[in-house]
Amino acid sequence: MADKEEEKKGWNNIAASISEAVGDLATLSVETYTGDLEVVVGTDNKLKWDSMLATVRSSEEKVKGKLKLALATQIKIDGDSVNFISENNVSETLIQTHASAVKNGSEFRSKVIGLALGKLTS
Numbered sequence: 001m002a003d004k005e006e007e008k009k010g011w012n013n014i015a016a017s018i019s020e021a022v023g024d025l026a027t028l029s030v031e032t033y034t035g036d037l038e039v040v041v042g043t044d045n046k047l048k049w050d051s052m053l054a055t056v057r058s059s060e061e062k063v064k065g066k067l068k069l070a071l072a073t074q075i076k077i078d079g080d081s082v083n084f085i086s087e088n089n090v091s092e093t094l095i096q097t098h099a100s101a102v103k104n105g106s107e108f109r110s111k112v113i114g115l116a117l118g119k120l121t122s
Helices: 002-025 049-056 092-121
Strands: 027-037 065-076 081-085
Touching: 002 092, 027 092, 065 092
Parallel strands: none
Antiparallel strands: 027 065, 065 081
16 A cells, blocks of 8 residues: 555656646747846856846846847747837847747757657657
8 A cells, every 4th residue: 555655656746847847848938138237247257147137127226237128039838929029129130149049949948848758758
């Protein structure tokens, strides 16, 4: 009896892990910003992405400068997508950079999903 309970717990843990992984892969979001910043590099001389984006999304002024969302794309696992382009003149270079990030993100997500499905079926 204990073996069946342990086996059930094991399967529940696997199911929870798959659900969490699929949840992370269910939506691809790409945001492209423009603007000027003076302080987002740490003492290690590396860009602090998480704190920069938190600052961008915050109403507090923690960084000298200003960023503006220029392009955004969200693609759900079922293929539905939403796109945003700011009203300002967005350069062709910025559009191409954003499109490349969307393409790379989509390809990576497809490969990870394929790998996960391969592991499940083998």
